[in-house]
């Protein structure tokens with residue numbers, strides 16, 4: 048087995064330099080195809096440590112099927128520095144979130160699912176899957192060619208189109224991200240909730256089988272549409288295509304030592320897919336539905352001393368943070384006069400917190416899982 052390496056141009060800059068992404072593909076015979084990409088949000092770089100660890104782990108291993116790895120999937124976002132800080136989540140030109148401009152290709156292309164399902168009513172699932180991937184690929188090419196012909200490829204969707212097209216034929220799509228200051232957690236769609244325990248994350252956010260513009264959703268939506276269309280014909284499809292967003296800690300952080308643990312998630316998933324030999328393990332994560340994933344906004348401005356960290360479990364009444372407002376200082380009683388403590392109004396688990404202690408009223412302070420279950 049050997050790696051196939053490709054260099055794909057993704058953006059010509061005003062100065063003439065052309066940014067490109069590199070894809071690394073390992074393949075061996077028939078089997079599932081797994082697509083793994085990192086750093087679509089430019090400051091979220093831990094996925095690159097994970098990809099390096101994965102390549103090391105695959106040395107001398109025999110795989111069945113194929114794996115494509117794309118480190119540094121959005122070079123323009125990673126290059127965008129403001130001082131020492133990487134402004135990686137949003138396009139600096141348009142303000143768009145880099146992970147909200149993918150396409151629900153079945154809807155966008157007007158794919159005739161009824162016709163497809165009727166003509167494959169009695170086919171095996173393997174034949175349906177193979178034929179559907181071919182049709183999706185044709186639909187995607189047609190859709191993007193139309194955009195190109197009409198000069199409608201924008202700064203904020205070109206990279207998304209390139210990545211989505213690369214992932215189109217995959218049976219497993221793993222989009223590696225991080226939070227701002229975060230613990231490790233996984234986004235899983237409802238239909239893959241049971242499978243998500245093989246991803247070995249301690250925290251799993253369960254999102255609807257719906258489209259809101261992200262890579263994970265764009266990758267599973269064609270399969271959700273297909274399942275729904277077959278259900279109308281009375282045939283139940285047990286989907287074996289998964290798509291997850293893996294959140295490996297905090298942005299601006301690259302830790303090879305933590306990558307050794309992080310990569311276990313992916314190696315275990317590869318076992319689950321039979322791309323690697325061996326029995327997959329199962330974790331016992333804390334699950335929370337997206338509707339119970341709450342953002343707590345700063346009730347006031349000030350300098351913030353955080354009392355809980357990402358990954359911490361807290362109870363109603365626990366102190367979460369203390370705000371200090373320098374304009375309120377009474378020099379006779381300085382600390383008490385200018386401080387206000389924020390207390391939890393329900394039990395929860397801290398997933399993300401604001402990376403800064405310099406906080407305006409109304410800024411995102413914490414993202415917390417509530418109503419968790421196992």
Ligand SMILES: [Zn+2]
Pocket residue numbers: 088091146224225
């Ligand atoms: Zn991200």
